[in-house]
Amino acid sequence: MSRQKLLVKDLMIGLDSFPYIKNTSFLKEAIDLMDKFRLGIICVIDETNKIDGIITDGDLRRNLSSVQRPLPSYFMDNVLKHCSMKPLTIKDDENIENALNLIEKNEIWDLPVVNKESQLVGLLHLHNIIRKIL
Amino acid sequence: MLDQKIFNIGYGNVNKITIGDKKELVFIGGPCAIENRDHALFMAEKIKSITEKLKINFVYKSCYDKDCRSSTDSFRGVGIDEGLSILSEVRNQFDLPVVSDFSDPSWAKMTGEVCDMVQVPAYLCRQTTILEAAAKTKRPILLKKGQFMSPWNMKNSVNKIESFGGNEIILADRGTFFGYNMLVNDMKSFPIMAETGYPVCYDATHSIQMPTSGGNISGGEREFIPFLVRSSIANGIDALFMEVHDDPKNALSDPNTVLDIKYLENILAQAKFIYDAKKELYSKYGDIKIE
Structure with missing residues (x-):
């Protein structure tokens, strides 16, 4: 299939292959999941599976260098406290070119993918895209 | 912060008390242990008249079995059958919601x-079977923070209660161990x-306790x-907790920490x-959120 005809859903990774977590969880649970998938990102969703925010390795690094509290207290924070809220997302039926433009323009590695109901359905991860289209 | 939880304490004909809406202070108090029927009714009447005069919402607290006393020689309580029957009488006679620990x-x-709320003792605040049993009563739960627990780790106890279907919890601080005694x-x-979104409570009379500092008594x-x-x-805070006694x-139980009722009206x-001044300040200036 030519690159121009590829849709986001053709190249995204599915819900079983990247981490996401409910917005009522602790930060430590998010970190453990991030560790398991090794993608440097986790999506935070509400009870209707809509995306609230994302946490990246960079978010954690920046928080860690400024946190003054005991580490166990930091671990027990609600995930939303450490989220970048309302992240950029892309619809699953959009053309991959649009996604790549968004990724390039914003210098990001990942784009959460949502369906028509704005529910999280996948993740576009730059490495996977490159692997598939090159 | 998760959404603020608001719920009622009280079933049947007693005065129903709303907590979590930040409108009125709730006072939870009474003698540490139920000593006998007459004393329980006497204390309920006395405290009720003070809280009515001050227009403070009141939940009567007294326990039927104090399992955490320092010595086996200490008074443990009147027992569950007699204790609950006395608490039931307090409810019926004074229309007061009541709470006891288990x-x-x-x-x-x-x-x-029998009780409108059940209390989880501080020493047992992370015991899964206790938290499960509390959740299954379907009553609001007064969850004391263990003296050995950090406030953030209490979120684990809250999660346990929620996983067993409980969603009406008051988190109470009764002090944290600072070395021994x-x-x-x-x-x-x-x-x-x-x-957590749940209302919080301050237990003043246990916070000034010096645990077992008297050798076989606190x-x-x-x-x-x-x-x-x-x-x-x-x-x-949403609620204030104090154990009160006339003598x-x-x-x-807890003779060295209970508050003499002669001070109650002034303190409340x-x-x-x-409480009202803070409410006014908030409505005037809003809450201060420092990033």
Whole structure:
């Protein structure tokens, strides 16, 4: 299939292959999941599976260098406290070119993918895209 | 912070009390242990008249079996059958919601059938079977923070209760161990525990306790109660908890920490004044959120 005809859903990774977590969880649970998938990102969703925010390795690094509290207290924070809220997302039926433009323009590695109901359905991860289209 | 939880304490014909809406201060109090029927009714009437005069919502607290006493020689209580029958009489005679703790999972069902709220003792606050039993009563739960627990780790106990279907919880701080035989209050515990969305409570009379400092009995520094009450109310709690007695020296449980009822009206009047002033400040200037 030519690159121009590829849709986001053709190249995204599915819900079983990247981490996401409910917005009522602790930060430590998010970190453990991030560790398991090794993608440097986790999506935070509400009870209707809509995306609230994302946490990246960079978010954690920046928080860690400024946190003054005991580490166990930091671990027990609600995930939303450490989220970048309302992240950029892309619809699953959009053309991959649009996604790549968004990724390039914003210098990001990942784009959460949502369906028509704005529910999280996948993740576009730059490495996977490159692997598939090159 | 998760969404603020608001719920009622009280079933049947008693005065129903709303907590979590930040409108009115709730006072939870009474003698530590139920000593006998007449004393329980006497105390309920006395405290009710004070709280009615001050227009403070009141939940009567007294326990039927104190499983955590320092010595086996200490008074343990009147027992579950007699205790619950006395609490039931307090409810019926004064229309007051009542709360008692339970130290054994098998006592939870009966406690919840009579009491409007069930209390989880501080020493047992992370015991899964106790938390499960509390949740299954379907009554609001007064969850004391263990003296050995950080306020943030209480979120685990909250999660346990929620996983068993409980969703009406009040988190209470009763002091944190500061070395041996000594407790201190970390006033940060209230905003930290409030991050759960559940109402928070300050237990003033246990916070000034000096656990087992008397060898086979706990001591206490009662003189600090008014200072700590004023601080906690200004901090932003939803409920104040104090054990009250008409004759502390001869109280059968916690004689060194219970508050003499002769001070109650003054302390509660100050508490209400500060609570209302804080409410006014918030409505005028809003909450201060520092990033």
